[in-house]
Amino acid sequence: MSYSISEFGQKVGLTPHTLRYYEKEGLLPFVHRSSSGLRVFTEKDIEWLVIITCLKNTGMSVKQIKVFIDWCMAGDSTLEQRYHFFVDHKKVVQAQIKKLEACMDKINYKIEYYRKALTQTTSERQAHERTCLEMEKKKLIGE
Amino acid sequence: MSYSISEFGQKVGLTPHTLRYYEKEGLLPFVHRSSSGLRVFTEKDIEWLVIITCLKNTGMSVKQIKVFIDWCMAGDSTLEQRYHFFVDHKKVVQAQIKKLEACMDKINYKIEYYRKALTQTTSERQAHERTCLEMEKKKLIGE
DNA sequence: ACTTGACTTAAAGTTAACTCTAAGTTGTAG
DNA sequence: CTACAACTTAGAGTTAACTTTAAGTCAAGT
Numbered sequence: 072m073s074y075s076i077s078e079f080g081q082k083v084g085l086t087p088h089t090l091r092y093y094e095k096e097g098l099l100p101f102v103h104r105s106s107s108g109l110r111v112f113t114e115k116d117i118e119w120l121v122i123i124t125c126l127k128n129t130g131m132s133v134k135q136i137k138v139f140i141d142w143c144m145a146g147d148s149t150l151e152q153r154y155h156f157f158v159d160h161k162k163v164v165q166a167q168i169k170k171l172e173a174c175m176d177k178i179n180y181k182i183e184y185y186r187k188a189l190t191q192t193t194s195e196r197q198a199h200e201r202t203c204l205e206m207e208k209k210k211l212i213g214e
Numbered sequence: 215m216s217y218s219i220s221e222f223g224q225k226v227g228l229t230p231h232t233l234r235y236y237e238k239e240g241l242l243p244f245v246h247r248s249s250s251g252l253r254v255f256t257e258k259d260i261e262w263l264v265i266i267t268c269l270k271n272t273g274m275s276v277k278q279i280k281v282f283i284d285w286c287m288a289g290d291s292t293l294e295q296r297y298h299f300f301v302d303h304k305k306v307v308q309a310q311i312k313k314l315e316a317c318m319d320k321i322n323y324k325i326e327y328y329r330k331a332l333t334q335t336t337s338e339r340q341a342h343e344r345t346c347l348e349m350e351k352k353k354l355i356g357e
Numbered sequence: 358a359c360t361t362g363a364c365t366t367a368a369a370g371t372t373a374a375c376t377c378t379a380a381g382t383t384g385t386a387g
Numbered sequence: 388c389t390a391c392a393a394c395t396t397a398g399a400g401t402t403a404a405c406t407t408t409a410a411g412t413c414a415a416g417t
Contacts, residue, residue, distance in 0.1 A: 077393075087394085088376060096374095107383060109394060122324070125317045133374070147331075154328035161321050164314055171311050174268045178304050181265070185297035188290075220363075230364085231406060239404095250413065252364060276404070 072114055079112035083120040097137045098123060100144055129164045215257055222255035226263040240280045241266060243287055272307045 076087040085093075093099050094110070101119060103111045126136050139156055142149035219230040228236075236242050237253070244262060246254045269279050282299055285292035 075393080086376085089374090091395090092375065107394090109383085122320065125320045127374095128313055129317045129321075150328060150331050154325065154332055157321050157324045157328065161318070161325065164318050164321060168311060168314050168318070170271055171307055171314070174272045175304070175307050175311070177265065177268045178272075178300050178307060181300045182297065182304065185293060185300060188293050189297055218363080229406085232404090234365090235405065250364090252413090270404095 074112040076110050076112065079110075079116065082117060083124065085120070085124075093123070093133070096133050098133065098140055100140065126160070129160065129167065131160065217255040219253050219255070222253075222259065225260060226267065228263070228267075236266070236276070239276050241276065241283055243283065269303070272303065272310065274303065 074082065076090055080087050080090055090099070090110075094102060099116075099119070102116060103113070105111050123136055123140075126139070127133075139153065142153050142156070217225065219233055223230050223233055233242070233253075237245060242259075242262070245259060246256070248254050266279055266283075269282070270276075282296065285296050285299070
């Protein structure tokens, strides 16, 4: 089974434009051409795009991804580099997740804050303020 | 306690340049000025920058953050909008975390794949290939 | 008084990753 | 056989978020 650039684009969620751009940047050296010069994409290329998309989604630049692709093309002599590439990138992604989770905590706090502010009417909030003031006064008096 | 633009930049992890840029974009309408026109940052401003940084870290654009800041400046009439703003953004961040975790799975798979490829010598891999071929043959014969 | 360093502004420059344009070729449906 | 959509290329344009530059002001130290 083979695909044209737009069929393939649909499959992997990229436009033909972006695929040509990726090819120009050296990310797709494995893509074949038809006798008339059209790009012919295969099932195997989907797997390549899955990993490229994964790296892209985790913030890796096109240049860095190219380094990995070049290693893949170079054959078994680069297995160790590729291993370390993923081990290093795993750390980056772990840090990203941790950062997002810390932000999530702040967002949850804000949601709780605004939820309370909304369920409480203005007069209730003012009443609460008055109660607090009363208690402060009593403390000061020594009661 | 108040801070100059560079002291404050150190505190919140941004350069004076970036702080001025944020102000120009309308993200910091709460920052005061000294009699000579210098920006004077306070402790309270740190809290503002914490939430701005949180929104920025979770992929929100400067323009979107400005919408939130404008609501804050407008007072209590925007409490409900602000509540929904965070509820909506929470969904975005949850999706981001989910996506990163899916990528993490692929990265872990790759690490495992390359680890195996490295611990196995080439001859071992070739032997494994031969064994598989033998088994295929036996199946075909009907053994 | 003078130098130094931090501040001010407006505006131009940078970078990555697309995204689009223009000009031309190819292949299939009517 | 002709229209028309989809493909090809090189190269220019776009966008966001900074980042730097240029030209100038201000306040503190020697």
